[in-house]
Structures are given as structure tokens and as C-alpha cells.
Amino acid sequence: MSEPRTTTGLYFDGRSARAHAVRLRLGERLEIAGETARLDWSLLDLRAAETAPPLARIGHAEHPGSVEFEDAAFAEALAARCPDLRRTRGGTGLPRLVLWSVAAGVSVLLTAIYGVPAAANLLAPLVPPSLEARLGQAVDTQIVGLLGDPPLCEAPEARAVLDRLVGRLAETMALSPPPQVSVRRHATANALALPGTRVIILSDIITKAESADEFAGILAHEFGHVAARDPVRSVIRAGGTSFLLSLVLGDLTGSTVLVAVGQAAIAAGYSREAERAADRAAVAGVDRAGGDGRALAAILERITEKHDETPGGLTGFLRSHPYTAERAAAIRATPGDKTDAPPLLSEADWRTLRGICGSKDGKTPG
Ligand SMILES: [Zn+2]
Structure with missing residues (x-):
């Protein structure tokens, strides 16, 4: 097993918008420690959200909280040790995921060409009701x-x-x-x-x-x-x-x-x-x-x-x-x-x- 790695990041409890400053330590498990948070997550339960590098956001399969950090080496080490890191939460079907990845890619392009408001106008009608419902809830x-x-x-x-x-x-x-x-x-x-x-x-x-x-x-x-x-x-x-x-x-x-x-x-x-x-x-x-x-x-x-x-x-x-x-x-x-x-x-x-x-x-x- 390689040396434990550490970095600093922010912890969100998933209920409030508050960010808690924490230290992250990656060993046999991911330890999250700060003044207001102390967690210890199994590497098998970690799930990564899609973010724009260097920002990484890691959640837990059964916990509403998540941590964010910007340390690329730490992110790489995490990816190497967590088998299910890229597994999506909540069973989003693969075809839809691909479709939406394409849509998101296209939207980046649209944004570049037309600017954000126009891209938003073009994309809004394409958002499926189930996704919109989740968005509304959040x-x-x-x-x-x-x-x-x-x-x-x-x-x-x-x-x-x-x-x-x-x-x-x-x-x-x-x-x-x-x-x-x-x-x-x-x-x-x-x-x-x-x-x-x-x-x-x-x-x-x-x-x-x-x-x-x-x-x-x-x-x-x-x-x-x-x-x-x-x-x-x-x-x-x-x-x-x-x-x-x-x-x-x-x-x-x-x-x-x-x-x-x-x-x-x-x-x-x-x-x-x-x-x-x-x-x-x-x-x-x-x-x-x-x-x-x-x-x-x-x-x-x-x-x-x-x-x-x-x-x-x-x-x-x-x-x-x-x-x-x-x-x-x-x-x-x-x-x-x-x-x-x-x-x-x-x-x-x-x-x-x-x-x-x-x-x-x-x-x-x-
Ligand atoms: Zn109005």
C-alpha cells in the first residue's frame, strides 16, 4: 500500500449550503476531518461527480455529504484506489447518460458560439421532466x-x-x-x-x-x-x-x-x-x-x-x-x-x- 496522502478541501453536509474547511487523508479509507466535521468513508462507497478540473467533488453512495478539493495528484490517487468512483448514483441509465454528456458537450459549444443566455434558451426545452423535477427539488x-x-x-x-x-x-x-x-x-x-x-x-x-x-x-x-x-x-x-x-x-x-x-x-x-x-x-x-x-x-x-x-x-x-x-x-x-x-x-x-x-x-x- 502506498503512503497516505493528504490535502485540504471543503465538506458539504448535503443539507445546508455551508462549506466546512476540512483536511482529507487518503489511506485505507478516506478520512475527512475539520472543526465541524469528522467522517471516515470506505473507499468502496466513494462516488465522483463530474466537475471541471482541477475541482474534484467526491460524494458517498449512501450519505448526502460531499467533499470538494483542487489537488490533482490527490484526485489521481483517489481514482487509482476507488474501484467504483465513476459509478453514478441513483441508477441513471447509460444511454441517457451518454445522450446528456453529448448534450452538455453541445451546450458548451453553443455557449461558446451564442453566449450563455442563447444556449440556455436552446437547452431548456430539451431538459426531460424527470430531470427538471429533480432540479426543482434541489x-x-x-x-x-x-x-x-x-x-x-x-x-x-x-x-x-x-x-x-x-x-x-x-x-x-x-x-x-x-x-x-x-x-x-x-x-x-x-x-x-x-x-x-x-x-x-x-x-x-x-x-x-x-x-x-x-x-x-x-x-x-x-x-x-x-x-x-x-x-x-x-x-x-x-x-x-x-x-x-x-x-x-x-x-x-x-x-x-x-x-x-x-x-x-x-x-x-x-x-x-x-x-x-x-x-x-x-x-x-x-x-x-x-x-x-x-x-x-x-x-x-x-x-x-x-x-x-x-x-x-x-x-x-x-x-x-x-x-x-x-x-x-x-x-x-x-x-x-x-x-x-x-x-x-x-x-x-x-x-x-x-x-x-x-x-x-x-x-x-x-
Ligand atoms: Zn416575473
Whole structure:
């Protein structure tokens, strides 16, 4: 047996985005030791994620954690000693893997020729739903972590009203199945569309909504992004193409790229065209569902006036959905598409929905 090798790296526990500085020692086993982490992994269980050298990322077959380091000699020694290092986690089939490796290669080329946004546009429609669902799950976990693990709001009666509203809007906006909408208690007025047809609503936007139609407008605006697959595009843009490849290879937890992707999902805005398209889809969707789609303009203006952004904050609605006065004007100028459908929500239902975080008025305590 050759001499043990050591190097330094970062350990991610797979649950939080935090990086822990560690020393790695490769002997009979891989020892990971730092102030906050101490692990000892069998070489048979190590799995490598696809990364761009010199960065190497090593996970464990049955453990969510992973380590990253940039020592090429250490990586080589590891590869020589670990028989299953390149075996993928989770049984991704080989043909698909090859297909996606090709796609990732092509995407690197596209990126070089057209730049990242164009490559993201070309790639987004090719992402298979199962992969997008996994991506959505990972980004959701990441964002919830970045927001400080705000609790889910699930008061049962309010949840039932929300589910009805979601179902109705999904129907009028031709989204099937309906997006998965979660509400989290948070003192920022924001709503986020994620890959895998997920939407996160932060409770303060419910507090700031003065009518069911205003809230429905926000929800439908997010559905508009979902329908246009804007979140996938934005994630590809933020993560780059190597990120896609690591996604295919099955190792996402603890990836530093995922942190960037999570931040981008919260803070990076969509393009003005994407915003306008989501607004148009929202107005039409809310109208057809029996509400007043133009109420969206009122809540957008209210949020702008109050400068709800905390300085340097990541989470405001207007950061993720760049606002211009022109947007409100365009929303108001959209011709009515009102049907004789019953009102979107009764006053009583709207009051119930506002209590989804457990308090009657929907305010976020503290
Ligand atoms: Zn938007």
C-alpha cells in the first residue's frame, strides 16, 4: 500500500449550503476531518461527480455529504484506489447518460458560439421532466436554506382554498398538472417560480395583497413563468453547463454551483420580455378564472412605493421580477377577457386564505 496522502478541501453536509474547511487523508479509507466535521468513508462507497478540473467533488453512495478539493495528484490517487468512483448514483441509465454528456458537450459549444443566455434558451426545452423535477427539488431545498428555513404555512382550511385557486388558475392557464405551490412564513413580499413547476410564495406578499384578485395576479404571474419554462432557463444560465452535467450524473447535494443557482433564483431577474409575457399570461388567466387580471398592476405599484427591499437584500419580488412603470401600464391596458364565471374567491374564502400561516390577518408575527 502506498503512503497516505493528504490535502485540504471543503465538506458539504448535503443539507445546508455551508462549506466546512476540512483536511482529507487518503489511506485505507478516506478520512475527512475539520472543526465541524469528522467522517471516515470506505473507499468502496466513494462516488465522483463530474466537475471541471482541477475541482474534484467526491460524494458517498449512501450519505448526502460531499467533499470538494483542487489537488490533482490527490484526485489521481483517489481514482487509482476507488474501484467504483465513476459509478453514478441513483441508477441513471447509460444511454441517457451518454445522450446528456453529448448534450452538455453541445451546450458548451453553443455557449461558446451564442453566449450563455442563447444556449440556455436552446437547452431548456430539451431538459426531460424527470430531470427538471429533480432540479426543482434541489433548488427548492437550496432556496429554503438561503431564506433561513422559514416554516411552511399549511393551516388546513386556508390550504384548501389555496388549492382550489391554484387548480382554477392552472386550468385557465392550461398548466397540467397544476404547479406545486408552497407558502412559507417570511417577512419579504416575494414569490418565486422554480424548475419542475414549483412555486414558492413568501407570506408577506399575501399580507400586502388587498384583494383575492391581487394575490391571484401574483400567483398567475408565477404560473406564467412556469408555462414559459423561464425558471429552467434561468437556472441553466446561473449554473452553466457543467452544472447540467453534474445534475445528470446525479450528484447535486452540497455543490457550490447549486448555491449560486439558488441565489440566482431569488435575486436574478428575468428579462423584460419574460416579465411582460408572464404579466400577459397572468391577466388573461385571472380574467378567465372570473377575477380581475388588472389587479396585478395595483399590487406591483404598492410594493414599489413601499420600497420593501431591504438594502442588499436578496429576496424582494422586484429583484426577481424587474418592475417598470411601463409594466403596470401595460397590465392596465390589457383588454378585458372577463367571462361570466363566478368570482375567483368569495370574501370569506379570501379571509380564510390570509390565515394560512396560522394568524387571522395573515400577518407575519415578529
Ligand atoms: Zn416575473
